[in-house]
Amino acid sequence: MSALLKKDWFGLGLVLIFGSILISLFKPAFISPFNLYVLMLSVSLMLVVAMSQMIIIAIGQMNLSVGAIGGLVAISFTGLMEVYSMSILPAVLIGLLIGLACGFINGYITVKTGISAFIITLATLYIFKGMNLGITEAQPFYEIPEAVKFFGNAKIFGPIPYLVIIPIIITVLMWILMNRTSLGRYMLAYGNNVQSSELIGISSTKIVIYAHVISGLLAAIGGMLVVCRLQLGTPNIGDSWLLPSFAAPVIGGAILAGGKVDVIATAFGVILVSIISQALVIFKIDPFFVQIFLGFMILLAVFINRYREYREERRTKVFSDE
Amino acid sequence: MNNKIPNFVKTNQFGLLILVIVFICIFSFSTDGFTSRFNIYALSRVVALDIMIGLAMMVVILTGGLNLSLGALGVSAAMFGGWCMESMGIPISITIILVLAFGSFLGWINGFVTVRTGVHSFIVTLATMSIYFGFMTLLTEAEAFRKLPEAFTDFGSLKLFNKYISPLLIISVLTCFVLYYIFKYTDIGRKLIAAGANPDAAELSGISVDRMFIYCHMLSGFLAALAGIMLTARIGAAIPSMAGHLGFDWLLPAFLAPVLGGTLLSGGKVTVFGTMLGAILVTLINNGLYLIDVGEFWVRFFLGIILLGAVLLDRAREYFTVKNSIVS
Amino acid sequence: MKKFIIFLTSFFALLVSPVFAGGHGVTKVALVPGGPHPYFAAWEQAGLDAVEDFGLGKADYRVPAEWDLSQQNELIESLVGQGYNAVLVFPGDAVGTNKILGELDDAGIPTAALAGCVEQPTQAKFCFGTDTGHSAYLGTKELIKALGGKGKIAHFTGFLVDPNTTLRINAVEQAVSEAGGGVEIIQVIADIDAYEPADEKINAFMAAQGSEVDGIVTTAWVPAVVAAQALTNMGDKRIKMVGIDHDEVVLKAIKDGYVHGTMLQNPYGQGYIGSYVMDKVRQGCEFKADAPWKSTAQTDQFIDSGTVFVDISDVDTYVMAMRGISLEILETFDSTYLNCPS
Secondary structure, three states, X not given: OHHHHHOHHHHHHHHHHHHHHHHHHHOHHHHOHHHHHHHHHHHHHHHHHHHHHHHHHHOOOOOOOHHHHHHHHHHHHHHHHHHOOOOHHHHHHHHHHHHHHHHHHHHHHHHHHOOOHHHHHHHHHHHHHHHHHHHHOOOOEOOOOHHHHHXXXXXXXXXXXXXXXXXXXXXXXXXXXXXXXXXXXXHHHHHHOHHHHHHOOOOHHHHHHHHHHHHHXXXXXXXXHHHHHHOOEOOOOOOOOHHHHHHHHHHOOOOOOOOOOOHHHXXXXXXXXXXXXXXXXXXXXXXXXXXXXXXXXXXHHHHHHHHHHHHHHHHHOOOOOO | OHHHOOHHHHOHHHHHHHHHHHHHHHHHHHOOOOOOHHHHHHHHHHHHHHHHHHHHHHHHHOOOOOOOOHHHHHHHHHHHHHHHHHOOOOXXXXXXXXXXXXXXXXXXXXXXXXXXXXOOHHHHHHHHHHHHHHHHHHHHOOOOEOOOXXXXXXXXXXXXXXXXXXXXXXXXXXXXXXXXXXXXXXXXXXXXXXXXXXXXXXXXXXXXXXXHHHHHHHHHHHHHHHHHHHHHHHHOOEOOXXXXXXXXXXXXXXXXXXXXXXXOOOOOOOOHHHHHHHHHHHHHHHHHHHHHOOOHHHHHHHHHHHHHHHHXXXXXXXXXXXXXXXXX | OHXXXXXXXXXXXXXXXXXXXXXXXXXXXXXXXXXXXXXXHHHHHHHHHHHHHHOOOEEEEOOOOOOOHHXXXXXXXXXXHOOOOEEEEOXXXXXXXXHHHHHHHHOOOOEEEEEOOOOOOOOOOOEEEOOHHHHHHHHHHHHHHHXXXXXXXXXXXXXXXXXXXXXXXXHHXXXXXXXXXXXXXXXXXXXXXXXXXXXXXXXXXXXXXXOOOOEEEEOOHHHHHHHHHHHHHHOOXXXXXXXXOOOHHHHHHHHOOOOOXXXXXXXXXXXXXXXXXXXXXXXXXXEOOOOOOEOOOOOOOEEEOOOEEEEOOOOOOHHHHHHHHHXXXXXXXXXXXXXXXX
8 A cells, every 4th residue: 555655546536536526516517428538539649649758758858859759640640541542551651650760860860960859849849840830731631541530539338439549558568667667667777867777777779769769659549530530631730739748747647757657657647738729618717717727737736746756855865856 | 170160160050150141142142132222121020020039039048948938028028018008098108117017027027937836937838828818818808009109110110221121130230249248247147047057056156046947037027028019010000910820920939939049948048139030031032942943832932941951050050060070 | 061052053043144033024923832732732723724815924832842831931032033023922920921021022022922911010901801700709609500400510720829729719609609508619629730630530520429410610721621531430410510611522521411611711712813913013003092901800902712611512513603792893893902002
């Protein structure tokens, strides 16, 4: 039990459970099947995006181009199907390939030049988004195959959408990667302290490139999932990803300096953010208040996390990054 | 042999200056309108604002942090100024002082929360961005203040030096010199840098790092408020949307200028004139790309490529100078 | 260092003295939207057609790289250098765009607001477009009619910082209050101008209020698309929705019966006629003192480019209907509005 208490995701889990019970007491519509379905959809999409950012946070960097990669892949995916009447599978593969290539570019330049990933991905954000606008001239693609629409809209059973399958698989894989593989350990070690990981003989080049490639792939998957959901390939996909992509891992206890991320807590962070923005709609919060409310919620989440950390620190007196 | 190369040549600023000159030459010869009076005047105004925004970000980057609330803070301060002048009839000079104080106060909140909680300022300012902007839209109901005193709005369209230069640019350049002086020659400036460079060592040598970090955030708020005032004068009204949704439109120039200018994101280093040159470079490229007519939809793409190129070039220059100094 | 740059630029300025097309000569119009957005796509063809039909020098569709007031200002400023001598602009901000229009006017370049208006006082010659508030009002009226004069409605709209949003919220409220006590606005959802948040919030709304709400009015592009898609996905034909603009998703949902109708605007006509009028203005035409301007909340020099309500009966033919409106405006434009030197 005490081991459980120390987990980052435990406190968040409690907040989620009590929060949900509280909301559904006031508004029973919250646990209606349709609302659960809507909730799962928005969680599914943001989960992939948050994972894409989380893996970069793990190595102590930031990826500002997550949304730009997602958008570029989204319009490429739909464009290939509409303009070149490509079938779904090759379009998906090319989409993944683009995501992989974008991630590789980010990682390769970062590691070869030693320039902060923040700056590199700021530049590639312009490049990827610029390609997106150059290709589409701001026009959406509309011709989406029925199978894609079905995948984005249908339910497996009850309120559970098909769309949730891929994000769950990804989350499980990410958990395995970060907790059970040496690559994951190396990434965290790299994030913790670049020099010491260099000493134990891991090629930092590989670690950084792998992390960025995975991030690019996840952003690509996120972009394509949004296409399934929206049923159109608009150039704006990904524009609004940046803040939530950071919010979820950080609420989940990730440290921006690197070396510490928690997959399950990140997933809980995503759910928390989704529930909050849903609750704002359900409780009909005055639209002018919504913005302020969100700000205070982030602060509150951070305070709680920080307080917990502080108590833990005092108990164990171990070194902390902040 | 290496001694013959003056120190200035080895700096990031020099590389930037060369780039700026190269781009000026390219654009002057390849486009008609680049050197027109109208264009240079327009450029001077855009540059003025980008410099100020860049400086506001730079002073927080000094602490190893970021200020995402920059745009929201600047707009809130500007709206406060509009309210002072239009609704309260407060004279311009007093309004400006009040606005700057207000901006510093919002910056103080950022700094105080960051320091007291130990949470990264990225997250704190992410939250305050929503809060400041939310309160601003709530209080103003998104209504602009547009009946500002003429003396104030006229200043924004004043043309100096044979109508080539906006007075706003003078303000920004002056601010650069003041900041340069503070960081280079004053005790407090050196303490700020020491705190940013190595908080533990600074703490040991008796500097209150927390206080220094709060000062940096206050300075950032002050400069953002100044940028807000300048933008208000330039547009001739205080408008809630003048920096986009949540003030996001300011963030890219805010990062680009200091980063191109050689400010380290890990903190502890400021380059005031680098930031200035960085802002000039970005504005130049943006303007030139429109003039060269690459097709507007591709402007962002080329801007990204050129930025990447500029950063890589700077890296190459650094590598070269380091190698050189090792050789000698 | 700074001085050096100034010196350098001034030096080049003397070398390459700029050539401005003066008050006469060929008209080169720039059509500048607020940013990359599908609504304005028709302006490109409209400009090209205007060049061909009216013998203009240029009528180019020039798009700011981002949806951002300062980017738009920078683009417009650069247009002057490129020799454009007339500018039609969708104002990035109803107030904030005025300053740059004034400066263009000082430089001898006539401007006008297209598709959306700037607030007076302004140097823009006129505003040719859709009265956003009125369009929202008419759309709500249509919705109330479809609901038979009673029911609960929701309003989805764009960014709160956009002054047009306030106009729209007020207009919807006005239409509702005129309907007597039967209609009630149960929720306004704003700030959803991006697809993913719009999808999340609109679906959350459907989950919470879907069974209560009878009608939806949307007054911005993205919410209209997402709400139409949501109703289509749910297969719900009970909730009546009136959208805005001509996105394919909205039009298809109307054909399929999931959306009651949409308030269409006339972007092609705006670009085509706008370019024509700018040429006339440059040739020395003045607006008549007694021109039959319309008044809106923003300006009293407004010309309606036409906004029509389209439902399932005319969704296939709306393009022709719009062409008809455009030609009608064009035919009588000279005699109605202009005094031209012979």
